[in-house]
Amino acid sequence: MDAIILQILNGLDKGSAYALIALGLTLIFGTLGVVNFAHGALFMIGAFCAVTLSRILTLSHTIIDETKTDFLGNPLKVDVPYVHDIFGVAAGNVIIDWAVPLAILFAIPVMIAVGVIMERGLIKHFYKRPHADQILVTFGLAIVLQEVIKYFYGANPIPTPAPEAFKGSFDFGAAVGFDPNLIIYPYWRIIYFFFATLIIGGVFAFLQFTTFGMVVRAGMADRETVGLLGINIDKRFTIMFGIAAAVAGLAGVMYTPINSPNYHMGMDFLVLSFVVVVVGGMGSLPGAVLAGFLLGVLESFASMREVIDIIPGINQIIIYLVAIIILLTRPRGLMGRKGVMED
Amino acid sequence: MSKTDVSRRGLLKTGAIAGAGVAMPTIFTAQSAHAFTNEPTGGTVTLGFNVPQTGPYADEGADELRAYQLAVEHLNGGGDGGMMNTFSSKALQGNGILGKKVEYVTGDTQTKSDAARASAKSMIEKDGAVMITGGSSSGVAVAVQALCQEAGVIFMAGLTHSNDTTGKDKRANGFRHFFNSYMSGAALAPVLANAYGTDRKAYHLTADYNWGYTTEEAVRSSTEAMGWETVAAVKTPLTQTDFSSYIAPVLQSGADTLVLNHYGGNMVNSLTNAVQFGLRDKLVNGKDFQIVVPLYSRLMAKGAGANVKGIFGSTNWHWSLQDEGSKAFVKSFGTKYGFPPSQAAHTCYVQTLLYADAVERAGSFAPCAVVEALEDYEFDGLGNGKTLYRGDDHQCFKDVLVVKGKENPTSEFDLLEIVEVTPVAQVTYAPDHPQFSGGALGTCNNGA
Known part of the structure; x- marks a missing residue:
């Protein structure tokens, strides 16, 4: 029982990341009809927003410590962050420690700008082109973006830890009557889950309860008719692209303490996120979220030693296996509706 | 008197053969003139x-x-x-x-x-x-x-x-x-036994490819020879990035030591995840929970950041x-x-x-x-x-180096400290050792 609860918890936080990325993908596909293979790169850029802010906060000047030597035997050069000079050592360290949460504020405008530039500068020229062309151009863009990041930040993962206050793990087992240490879960992953829930709720509320959202939803259902009513739907869709980029970026920012970011992390999530979108139902926002969590939980269960012992290799194929089964039984995905996103 | 018949077709054929000979890639012609492949002839x-x-x-x-x-x-x-x-x-x-x-x-x-x-x-x-x-x-x-x-x-x-x-x-x-993997195991095991005792229950997470298998085998056999028990060994996909679902069950298994047979990005992520789960803060079987990374690299240690502190591993040189x-x-x-x-x-x-x-x-x-x-x-x-x-x-x-993540690094390069220089005699094995069985050197090839 404890093992099952543990894997559900695992699946929920893994599913949070899938759901956030798939939500953005679906927003873009639903509004603009574009299959955006650069969406994983947006997740990666979001993560590197956190790395960048962390580097900005640790920008330093060098002082020479004559009492110590470096590896060549020369007097040791010690970096002193400017925030220490400005706020004092104690307050400066707290600011540096909170780089990841602060990066949320930094990433939102950056990611919206990246999204809008990407849409206006490149992707809008491919609206009327076949999906194959869109896939090729966005996949190419993803490779370019990751190579640019690698050029500036290197290929190695860059540790970007959570604030000290959120380190360690919560003993769920002890809290609900199991033995201690049986069900432990890191605080930051719990935060990630609630953060993802908040963002997903926010996007749904925005689409459901604002006039802007209503127009966008109308545009998703029938773009031509909305255009005939004199509404500039293209402008709204561009903004939605920016919002989708911000959602992916925020997912990336908050993911950095879970795994040290590297230039390739977007690609690691991209294929899985597309599977999530297809399983959820093309163009269905609730479907993307549901499928994200469902596949996250199933992937976690498939990684259990007891399961692998029975079906070796199941951990590597479970998501694709479930995708095949769902598409065979429900060709439009879990929540795809007839006539939506179909020619 | 002899008569030589030179037809147009014959001339073309001869020309084509001669042309092909001249145009033949230099590697073939060069090889025929040299004693071995790519023999340097100039300065x-x-x-x-x-x-x-x-x-x-x-x-x-x-x-x-x-x-x-x-x-x-x-x-x-x-x-x-x-x-x-x-x-x-x-x-x-x-x-x-x-x-x-x-x-x-x-x-x-x-x-x-x-x-x-x-x-x-x-x-x-x-x-x-x-x-x-x-x-x-x-x-x-x-x-x-x-x-x-x-x-x-x-x-x-x-x-x-x-x-x-x-x-x-x-x-x-x-x-x-x-x-190699054998040497890592042979060097690490005595240091681990000395630091953590001979009564340990180890849980291995192993990258699912050739290097992972040989490293797991080497560390398992060396530590088991010291008295450790291996409670489980789980293969993890090479493409895995989030190891939470593999790490979460470790404590439930009764293990008090986690061995990460991972390298590169796998190592950075699995170690980061294990530390996040607070494994090192736990007390299991009356002992502090420990993590071991058989093969360390400074570049990878940099990726894992502060998570490497106090964790044993081995390295070729430092x-x-x-x-x-x-x-x-x-x-x-x-x-x-x-x-x-x-x-x-x-x-x-x-x-x-x-x-x-x-x-x-x-x-x-x-x-x-x-x-x-x-x-x-x-x-x-x-x-x-x-x-x-x-x-x-x-x-x-x-000699092989056993190292440990440094508690107080003075720079971004100062991440590991040498715990022991294991003498070569301790890591030497017979050429026909079971972990190296199969295959043959064969004879050297000069090419050409």
């Missing part, structure tokens, strides 16, 4: 540096390339000479190799076997490389080593730790200076060693590039010097002469103490 000799320049190990590859460039500079008489001054052999004079100026070409392995073979093939066939060296993965090393054997050039392996490189996949034309060879290399490398070299850089630099030295001593670039010069060759002064290039399997036998 230069070309070496091929095959390192990951793209992909996840690009930073490690960049460090390898820096080391190779430094080695070339030293071989040609530039710089301060580095380890050439401390090397026990004095055959190298700083005038190139056998008086020929050393030049080099580079290839990108991408840490993919097929890409690495393609780049090595290109350097051999198009650029005339007489020796191929480099790499940051055992899969690549095994693939390129086999190619070099077929092509008749020497392969001096870069960073490759799997037992198989000099075990079942060994080749006569291939040589490995880097240590820049903080105080022998004359290491100090000379660190000074040379640090002065040129501004930071200390990694273990990957060290092994690549040493392999280049060892190859050049073997050619000088053999008096020939012919692969079989080089093989003969390297086999059972004993040397010192290259950073690992007295070392033997064993003739049976072309594996270097030398």
